[in-house]
Amino acid sequence: MFYYIFSDLNEHSILDNLKSRYGRGLIYTYTGSILVAVNPYKMFNIYGLDMVKRYEGKPLGELPPHLFAIGSVSYTKMIKDNENQVLIISGESGAGKTESTKLVMQYLAAVNRSGNNLITEQILEANPLLESFGNAKTIRNDNSSRFGKYIEVFFKNGAIVGAKTAEYLLEKSRIVTQAPEERNYHVFYEMLEELSDEQKAKYGLQTAPKYFYLNQGGSALIRGRDDADNYRKLTAAMDILNFERQEQETIVKILASVLHIGNVYFKVVQENNHDRAELGSDAEIKWVAHLLDLSEDWLKQALTSKVTEARGDRFYTPYNLDQALDARDAVAKALYCRMFSWLVERINMIICRAEREKSTSLAVLDIFGFEDFHFNSFEQLCINYANETLQFFFNQHIFRLEQKEYSKEKIRWEHIEFKDNQPTIDLVATKPAGILHILDDESNFPQATDNSFLEKCHFHHSGNELYDKPRMSDPEFYVVHYAGKIKYNVQHFLEKNKDTLRSDVIELMCESKNQILSQMFKDHRDRLITKTLSKTTGRYVTVKPRTTTVAASFNESLLSLIDTMSRCNPFFVRCIKPNAQKAPMTFEDIVVLDQLRYTGMLETIRIRKMGYPVRIKFPHFIERYRCLMKGEPIRSNQVPWDVCKVILQSQGPEFKDEYQIGATKVFMKEAFESRLDTAAGAIKRAAAVRLQTMVRTFLVRNRHQKLRSAVTRLQRMVRMWKTRRDFRTVRNGIVLAQAQFRMFSQRRRYLKTRENLKHRLEEHRLHRRKQEVQAKMEKERRGNMAMGCVTSSECNAAMI
Numbered sequence: 140m141f142y143y144i145f146s147d148l149n150e151h152s153i154l155d156n157l158k159s160r161y162g163r164g165l166i167y168t169y170t171g172s173i174l175v176a177v178n179p180y181k182m183f184n185i186y187g188l189d190m191v192k193r194y195e196g197k198p199l200g201e202l203p204p205h206l207f208a209i210g211s212v213s214y215t216k217m218i219k220d221n222e223n224q225v226l227i228i229s230g231e232s233g234a235g236k237t238e239s240t241k242l243v244m245q246y247l248a249a250v251n252r253s254g255n256n257l258i259t260e261q262i263l264e265a266n267p268l269l270e271s272f273g274n275a276k277t278i279r280n281d282n283s284s285r286f287g288k289y290i291e292v293f294f295k296n297g298a299i300v301g302a303k304t305a306e307y308l309l310e311k312s313r314i315v316t317q318a319p320e321e322r323n324y325h326v327f328y329e330m331l332e333e334l335s336d337e338q339k340a341k342y343g344l345q346t347a348p349k350y351f352y353l354n355q356g357g358s359a360l361i362r363g364r365d366d367a368d369n370y371r372k373l374t375a376a377m378d379i380l381n382f383e384r385q386e387q388e389t390i391v392k393i394l395a396s397v398l399h400i401g402n403v404y405f406k407v408v409q410e411n412n413h414d415r416a417e418l419g420s421d422a423e424i425k426w427v428a429h430l431l432d433l434s435e436d437w438l439k440q441a442l443t444s445k446v447t448e449a450r451g452d453r454f455y456t457p458y459n460l461d462q463a464l465d466a467r468d469a470v471a472k473a474l475y476c477r478m479f480s481w482l483v484e485r486i487n488m489i490i491c492r493a494e495r496e497k498s499t500s501l502a503v504l505d506i507f508g509f510e511d512f513h514f515n516s517f518e519q520l521c522i523n524y525a526n527e528t529l530q531f532f533f534n535q536h537i538f539r540l541e542q543k544e545y546s547k548e549k550i551r552w553e554h555i556e557f558k559d560n561q562p563t564i565d566l567v568a569t570k571p572a573g574i575l576h577i578l579d580d581e582s583n584f585p586q587a588t589d590n591s592f593l594e595k596c597h598f599h600h601s602g603n604e605l606y607d608k609p610r611m612s613d614p615e616f617y618v619v620h621y622a623g624k625i626k627y628n629v630q631h632f633l634e635k636n637k638d639t640l641r642s643d644v645i646e647l648m649c650e651s652k653n654q655i656l657s658q659m660f661k662d663h664r665d666r667l668i669t670k671t672l673s674k675t676t677g678r679y680v681t682v683k684p685r686t687t688t689v690a691a692s693f694n695e696s697l698l699s700l701i702d703t704m705s706r707c708n709p710f711f712v713r714c715i716k717p718n719a720q721k722a723p724m725t726f727e728d729i730v731v732l733d734q735l736r737y738t739g740m741l742e743t744i745r746i747r748k749m750g751y752p753v754r755i756k757f758p759h760f761i762e763r764y765r766c767l768m769k770g771e772p773i774r775s776n777q778v779p780w781d782v783c784k785v786i787l788q789s790q791g792p793e794f795k796d797e798y799q800i801g802a803t804k805v806f807m808k809e810a811f812e813s814r815l816d817t818a819a820g821a822i823k824r825a826a827a828v829r830l831q832t833m834v835r836t837f838l839v840r841n842r843h844q845k846l847r848s849a850v851t852r853l854q855r856m857v858r859m860w861k862t863r864r865d866f867r868t869v870r871n872g873i874v875l876a877q878a879q880f881r882m883f884s885q886r887r888r889y890l891k892t893r894e895n896l897k898h899r900l901e902e903h904r905l906h907r908r909k910q911e912v913q914a915k916m917e918k919e920r921r922g923n924m925a926m927g928c929v930t931s932s933e934c935n936a937a938m939i
């Protein structure tokens with residue numbers, strides 16, 4: 140049995156199918172080869188080793204839809220075709236991407252042919268580690284990944300030999316601010332829960348509510364989450380991943396320093412008619428300087444004044460309160476972000492072995508979905524730009540699949556035009572005149588403001604139909620994305636875009652006496668400085684780069700990601716969040732429909748609709764529409780292709796552009812399919828009514844044999860006519876006829892039995908009579924013998 144759920148895609152059929160399957164506890168559904176996973180918010184027992192074994196090596200569609208089926212097909216394809224594979228898992232926050240990624244990784248760990256369990260274990264252990272540092276509680280998800288990740292697992296001869304993780308856009312603002320009901324990254328709370336009083340004293344730590352960077356969201360606890368236990372798991376993972384003691388110690392010191400920095404406060408002092416920020420207390424600074432092995436004075440200076448250099452001289456400009464608070468947060472963000480990237484690099488060093496050469500890879504992309512909030516800012520523009528680019532990739536894939544299918548089926552293709560979302564990508568992109576490009580230009584121009592950026596966007600794009608200005612003079616612009624029209628507010632765009640690690644903070648950390656910490660920042664600094672070969676001297680010269688902006692570096696990593704993925708064979712998993720309350724097994728149509736749009740499912744329909752979205756295999760087509768041949772028999776020498784042609788042509792020549800007959804399937808437009816269904820339905824219903832009348836007539840006339848054949852024909856009709864509407868009419872008729880037929884048969888049986896009984900009774904009576912006669916004759920004979928005369932029968936015998 141094959142489990143391709145939708146042969147024809149349309150918005151409502153997808154929604155209805157998902158809903159009815161979800162209601163039956165079936166959370167996975169295929170639409171074509173795309174797996175849709177609707178979050179059940181309740182663990183089903185469907186991920187055990189028995190399921191791994193069940194799905195291992197099975198082609199897609201042979202077993203019910205499942206994440207393991209995708210894992211199995213991609214793994215088998217990678218080995219068989221020696222081709223890299225990628226699973227693109229997308230969906231909005233809380234839809235189930237991270238869980239799906241973990242399940243796929245577990246599946247791969249279970250089926251791979253590696254004799255080395257350590258590397259597999261290390262790869263799996265990297266997950267809780269990154270989760271502690273990169274996940275946090277948000278109002279949408281208690282364990283929300285605040286970064287995108289691309290995990291490549293490398294295989295040789297079917298065995299795992301290593302893995303590599305790339306991270307995208309860690310949410311920096313969370314380190315210093317959290318919305319109500321939200322938390323900072325898990326690791327802070329886990330550390331404070333698990334460290335003993337003695338250890339806490341060593342780092343000057345207290346409880347979570349004492350820290351400004353941890354107490355802004357309210358409750359520090361998450362129901363059902365054991366922070367202390369997670370910290371134990373985290374340290375165990377670090378041990379398995381060979382993190383040295385000193386490295387682990389430095390991590391705790393950095394985390395503690397971030398918390399101390401957050402508690403630094405400032406006083407405002409008047410100086411020469413200007414406000415100047417002055418440190419409120421020394422205690423936190425002393426702890427940070429101690430833990431990070433930094434000069435206390437340099438740290439104070441970095442928090443209270445800006446350093447500029449001119450002709451070898453250094454000038455210090457004091458910060459006002461806002462600038463000082465920004466500087467404080469910048470140090471905290473720089474420390475945490477750099478540590479996070481270093482952790483990823485460090486994990487990669489351990490699990491990404493040299494054996495990677497000549498290996499094939501199976502990658503999983505777990506990336507934030509399309510976002511449309513009440514207030515959309517720079518982060519949403521980047522995320523939606525990434526989604527727009529991924530959608531382009533997805534469309535191209537679907538388009539390629541379509542093209543492949545059409546050419547395999549020898550369908551004429553040239554009339555079908557596919558529109559893609561490239562114009563929107565160009566509008567947002569970092570290409571000349573793209574919104575992000577304008578932003579980058581402005582970011583390198585000291586006098587620029589958010590408004591000047593907006594004006595330039597309006598100037599360049601007001602004629603573009605994918606761009607819109609607000610009616611009022613609000614600081615906003617609209618972009619028409621594939622998933623809808625989104626309003627962006629440009630407030631803080633420039634500042635957010637420039638929010639790469641500040642060079643003064645990098646310099647400060649490079650000076651640390653803690654080798655691990657200073658190396659972390661030196662590596663980063665070296666990467667920023669590009670070395671170019673000077674043409675005149677032939678020597679390498681150090682070139683100070685153009686300020687790297689968030690948009691530019693994000694765009695660069697996005698393009699490299701797309702480039703890597705385009706060399707892989709992709710599979711798509713679309714995760715859907717069925718309700719906003721995280722309620723188990725609750726399906727809300729509006730919520731799901733929105734996501735079908737955001738995950739690009741409806742876009743797929745659009746692409747398919749431009750061609751021939753309905754495809755039906757010949758035998759199925761003939762079975763379904765045979766009645767349109769109007770009684771004309773199928774000759775034994777008639778091939779299915781010809782039969783389909785006769786059926787299709789029955790609708791008249793004016794519909795010839797509505798369908799094409801391929802090598803094994805009939806391709807149709809949706810409207811033409813409806814037409815065929817309507818025509819076939821009418822014929823079938825009329826035939827059903829005729830047959831039902833016949834059944835009734837035969838029943839009345841007691842024509843048993845004819846009745847039986849009419850019921851058989853009705854039954855066959857039901858089996859053959861699979862369209863639901865007709866099925867119901869005929870089925871009702873047949874149920875009635877069958878009931879009548881049963882009654883009729885019972886009566887016949889009853890009559891027959893009664894007849895038999897009568898007959899047997901008669902026989903019995905006759906037999907008894909015979910015996911009586913014989914007994915009488917015997918008696919008579921004996922009496923006569925005694926008297927010396929013969930009986931009448933003996934007399935008869937003598938005569939013969």
Ligand SMILES: Nc1ncnc2c1ncn2[C@@H]1O[C@H](COP(=O)(O)OP(=O)(O)OP(=O)(O)O)[C@@H](O)[C@H]1O
Pocket residue numbers: 178179180181182183230231232233234235236237238239280282283284285507714
């Ligand atoms: N297959 C599943 N079975 C049972 N529960 C699930 C499944 N997938 C997800 N969940 C539940 O949904 C929650 C959110 O899932 P997950 O963290 O994977 O979402 P996400 O899409 O990665 O969100 P974010 O983008 O915020 O990281 C999980 O903590 C879990 O409770």
